[in-house]
Amino acid sequence: MLEVGIKGKKIFKVTDENTAEHLLSGMLPVYATPSLIALMEYTCFSSVHPLLDEGLGTVGSSIMCSHISPTPVGGTVTCESELIEVDRRRLVFRVRAEDEFGLIGEGTHERFIIDNHKFMNKVAEKQAALEKLNADGAGKPGSESHPW
Secondary structure, eight states: OOOTTOEEEEEEEOOGGGBHHHHTSOSSSBBOHHHHHHHHHHHHHHHHGGGSOTTEEEEEEEEEEEEOSOOBTTOEEEEEEEEEEEETTEEEEEEEEEETTEEEEEEEEEEEEEEHHHHHHHHHHHHHHHHHHHHTTOOOOOSSOOOO
16 A cells, blocks of 8 residues: 655666766766656655555656756765655655765656556557558658667
8 A cells, every 4th residue: 555655765876878968968977867857766666666566557747856966977876755645546756866965856756556557558559550650651760869
């Protein structure tokens, strides 16, 4: 049973691969905002996943956060989350991240509990439709290649 107050914590080392420069979210070799957001989501997901019934999962639906201080390569980011609201399938978390020098980011994250099988059936339908579009020549490839 998911209840308000569930907490999560993840510790992460900053590497070249999760910098703004590498992820194309900026030009500097510092911890990227997309990496911070991914860590926040992972911390929240990990805190509740073991408590879900078999066959259920969660998906992120929104995140509001501030990235207020840079962390250099080699720094350690500690992210902590707390489940602050449960509304049927909707979960809301407060999340904050710090490095060795203090707060680097904070915000709220919303996730929804899903039935994994039903969710993946919807994905399979889209995948089949996408393959048909591409086979018919209707799909248009992107103009740039990105790491994401």
